[in-house]
Amino acid sequence: MMAETALDVQTDSGNAERRCAWCGEVFTPAVHNAKFCGSSCKERMRFSRHRIARIEAVREYRKTNRDDVAARSRARYQKFKADRPDQWRSFVERMSVAVMEDRAENPEKHAERSRMWKRRRAAALAVSLLIAPIQHHPET
């Protein structure tokens, strides 16, 4: 990565001003080997490095552990129901009545909506796979 190479050269010049490896902001580091203007940029870089691996791992897990995923979803729903009964009631009212009626009346519309969400998820993953290599660190 070009930014990394430039930074490696800059580490020799003490605490000179440099550009943040994530956001590109010019900053004066407190320590000679600082690459980021702050901890949030450091975290963002770390997060992006492992993004593909995380997306793949979650997809794989969801594919191979459907029962567990469903159980977790049910548990989350039950917790929501128990912890926030008022919110749960309004959620159920908003969702179930309207959606169930609409689904019964327009099954094709809901099938199309479901296909649309699948396409969106696929597109989002494709985009993340496209931009991730640019931010990918050579060490990983």
Ligand SMILES: [Zn+2]
């Ligand atoms: Zn930054």
